Structures are given as structure tokens and as C-alpha cells.
Amino acid sequence: VNIGDEVTVRVTEIDSQGRINLSRKDLLPKPEGYVEQPFDRGPRPPRAGFQRGSAGPRRDGGGDRRRR
Structure with a gap:
């Protein structure tokens, strides 16, 4: 289909x-x-409820911070 086609x-x-x-x-x-x-x-199927903190440990990744 092209522009102008009906x-x-x-x-x-x-x-x-x-x-x-x-x-x-x-x-x-x-x-x-x-x-x-x-x-x-x-x-x-039954839905699993959302629970804060159930995602596991957080990784510290701070963008363009200098690493030591």
C-alpha cells in the first residue's frame, strides 16, 4: 500500500x-x-503478589563515579 492508494x-x-x-x-x-x-x-493462572525487596540485593553502580 502506498500513499494515495485507496x-x-x-x-x-x-x-x-x-x-x-x-x-x-x-x-x-x-x-x-x-x-x-x-x-x-x-x-x-493466579498472579503472584508484588513484594518490595524481593528482587534480591541491589548493586551499587553509580554512573560516572570514580572507582577506587
Whole structure:
């Protein structure tokens, strides 16, 4: 696609800031024998809680300080 080309697109979303998301793929013909799969992410694994100080010891690296 080049500047000035006219293409057919589908509006997929207009967000809260008024930005428009477009899709050209949605309008392309599906390949022969294509079967659309249902979208299922399945159950989410439990998230580990964030704990300060669990990252291990800090390294002293002070930018351009002189080393002795």
C-alpha cells in the first residue's frame, strides 16, 4: 500500500480519545477450508503478589563515579 492508494477497510473501534482503529484483514477473503476458531483464553493462572525487596540485593553502580 502506498500513499494515495485507496483501500477498503473496516472500522473496528473508536476509542475514548476519538482515535479510529481500522482493519483491512477483516475484509480479505478467508482461505479455502478455513474454519474460524472460537476465542477462548481459558482460566488465568493466579498472579503472584508484588513484594518490595524481593528482587534480591541491589548493586551499587553509580554512573560516572570514580572507582577506587
